[in-house]
Amino acid sequence: MRALIAAATGLALALALVLLIGALGPSSGRTSPKPLLTTVPPHP
Amino acid sequence: MRRKASLVLLACAVFCAALSPLLRWYTFPRVARIPANEYQDMVLEAKDATLLDYGTMRARKVSKVTIVQTLKGDVEAAKKIERTAGRPVVVWDSLSYVQGPDGKMVSKVPERYIFDAHSQDPVHATGESVDGDPVRREGIEFKWPFLTQKRDYEYFDAQTRTTSPIHYRGTRDFRGLTVYYFEQTIPWTKVAMPKTMPVQGITPETVARTGTTRWYTTVRRFWVEPVTGAPVYGEELHKEELRGGTLLGGRAKVTAFAGHVKMREDYIDHTVALVKHNRTLVLTLTSYVPWGSLGLGLLLLALSLYLEARARRPRDTAAGPTEEPEPVSA
Numbered sequence: 001m002r003a004l005i006a007a008a009t010g011l012a013l014a015l016a017l018v019l020l021i022g023a024l025g026p027s028s029g030r031t032s033p034k035p036l037l038t039t040v041p042p043h044p
Numbered sequence: 045m046r047r048k049a050s051l052v053l054l055a056c057a058v059f060c061a062a063l064s065p066l067l068r069w070y071t072f073p074r075v076a077r078i079p080a081n082e083y084q085d086m087v088l089e090a091k092d093a094t095l096l097d098y099g100t101m102r103a104r105k106v107s108k109v110t111i112v113q114t115l116k117g118d119v120e121a122a123k124k125i126e127r128t129a130g131r132p133v134v135v136w137d138s139l140s141y142v143q144g145p146d147g148k149m150v151s152k153v154p155e156r157y158i159f160d161a162h163s164q165d166p167v168h169a170t171g172e173s174v175d176g177d178p179v180r181r182e183g184i185e186f187k188w189p190f191l192t193q194k195r196d197y198e199y200f201d202a203q204t205r206t207t208s209p210i211h212y213r214g215t216r217d218f219r220g221l222t223v224y225y226f227e228q229t230i231p232w233t234k235v236a237m238p239k240t241m242p243v244q245g246i247t248p249e250t251v252a253r254t255g256t257t258r259w260y261t262t263v264r265r266f267w268v269e270p271v272t273g274a275p276v277y278g279e280e281l282h283k284e285e286l287r288g289g290t291l292l293g294g295r296a297k298v299t300a301f302a303g304h305v306k307m308r309e310d311y312i313d314h315t316v317a318l319v320k321h322n323r324t325l326v327l328t329l330t331s332y333v334p335w336g337s338l339g340l341g342l343l344l345l346a347l348s349l350y351l352e353a354r355a356r357r358p359r360d361t362a363a364g365p366t367e368e369p370e371p372v373s374a
Contacts, residue, residue, distance in 0.1 A: 010058030
């Protein structure tokens with residue numbers, strides 16, 4: 001019974017971690033203020 | 045004490061083993077996304093190209109034609125579309141600006157491309173366009189999905205506004221990266237005049253009145269890094285002609301542009317370095333952490349079982365030698 005509780009705890013922690021990472025996700029940020037180019041840039 | 049330690053190890057083992065598939069199939073699709081605020085520029089060149097001189101309406105050889113391509117993510121538009129689409133969306137505004145050897149504009153074609161931030165599937169929303177014309181894209185454009193497969197993909201061609209297959213032609217090595225090579229041929233097709241013409245006073249409408257039409261063909265080649273789905277190199281064998289009408293002075297056709305368009309060398313180096321970095325990030329989620337976590341989980345499980353087995357073993361050696369019972373006398 002104690003082994004079952006330990007396994008369930010591990011599983012719950014793993015689920016909580018991935019749910020947290022998924023919920024946070026990557027931030028979308030802001031639209032770049034740089035313009036669409038109409039001149040040839042000298043370098044990348 | 046040993047039994048407690050084995051239970052803790054068991055919990056850790058299950059945690060690690062469960063984390064492995066969860067990271068790969070739950071977290072990866074939610075975290076690996078094209079950033080909505082992406083900004084990228086790219087310079088392509090066609091050396092010894094043929095270009096139409098609009099003054100004489102004759103094709104001439106030029107030393108170089110340069111194409112500056114910019115992609116800019118519109119975060120606000122993406123958030124707005126996400127609310128109705130119900131999935132992460134990226135809105136790219138792009139501009140292909142073509143410049144002749146004298147630095148003057150040859151053409152400029154703006155586009156708005158809307159797609160799923162992870163799967164690269166097109167998302168249809170108001171504003172999706174090419175050169176101001178509303179379009180409905182099918183397939184991919186500019187980039188392949190993460191974990192690109194060895195198969196043909198549907199690729200959108202902005203000039204013809206149509207989608208057709210881009211064929212997988214094999215695996216190659218490109219500057220130390222394993223890449224998939226794709227090729228698409230667009231046969232001669234009648235296409236629209238660009239909205240912005242290189243000569244002031246000439247518009248697509250005035251050209252249309254002369255009866256002259258624009259035709260285009262291209263062979264498009266991409267070298268795609270499969271983990272990120274990012275092209276590390278691309279080139280096009282691009283030809284455009286004006287055909288018929290009074291504008292050509294009785295000639296059947298004249299070449300408007302012909303050239304072998306290739307990425308500029310410094311941009312190739314920059315792209316390869318960027319893709320190598322991003323490849324490591326994607327592999328961390330799809331391979332390094334899931335496999336590492338699974339291995340660690342199995343190791344911890346074995347250790348837990350070993351401690352448990354030792355805890356259950358009878359303590360015969362610890363008790364010491366037993367004394368012989370003395371005979372009892374009555």
